[in-house]
Amino acid sequence: MSRSDVADRIAQRALASREAQYTTEVRALLDAAREVMRRCGTTSRPRVADIVAVAGLSNEAFYRHFRSKDALVAAIMEDGAGQLCGYLTHQMAKEPAPQDKVRRWVEGVLSQAMDEETAATTLAVMWNAGSVTEGFLAGPPSATGMLARLLHESYAELGSADPELDASLAAHATVGRLADHLWRRERPTAADVDHITRFCLRTVLTEGAYE
Structure with a gap:
């Protein structure tokens, strides 16, 4: 196996791991946002801070996926x-x-x-x-x-x-x-x-x- 093959394999493995992590983060944000919206009802709009708190994530994670x-x-x-x-x-x-x-x-x-x-x-x-x-x-x-x-x-x-x-x-x-x-x-x-x-x-x- 060449050095480039090894590098490609390790890089692809890292990308796959990151993709799985990001999918989990997005799902957590979607589910958390629904929950916070349900709690707020039609009287107030949820804040990003409230959503990431319920999701157990950071603002950085939020803006990594949503602008x-x-x-x-x-x-x-x-x-x-x-x-x-x-x-x-x-x-x-x-x-x-x-x-x-x-x-x-x-x-x-x-x-x-x-x-x-x-x-x-x-x-x-x-x-x-x-x-x-x-x-x-x-x-x-x-x-x-x-x-x-x-x-x-x-x-x-x-x-x-x-x-x-x-x-x-x-x-x-x-x-x-x-x-x-x-x-x-x-x-x-x-x-x-x-x-x-x-x-x-x-x-x-x-x-x-x-x-």
């Missing part, structure tokens, strides 16, 4: 949307019929307001996201856009002339309704799920087809 608190909030939105999309994909896969997939999607989105702790965290994150001016929320794909993409295939199967537009409208309406439930501290009912599902399907199904 500002806005960037962290944007990352939290992206991370949360990704986790929700994974859950929705799993739930939708349980249904063979496209209209039932849409219902599963509606149920999954509204489930963010079902559990008290999840609802409080989601509301706090959404409230903090309202001040974000950089990062994930500054341009596509948005969290709502990620959710809408899950409906494209079902809408196409149902005969939508424009699955992407119909899915986007349905996603904005459903997420808007979720926000209403969160702000009112109301849990969505089965009747709410039924009504929103019918609304989401109305553009592609004839009247009464989902009754």
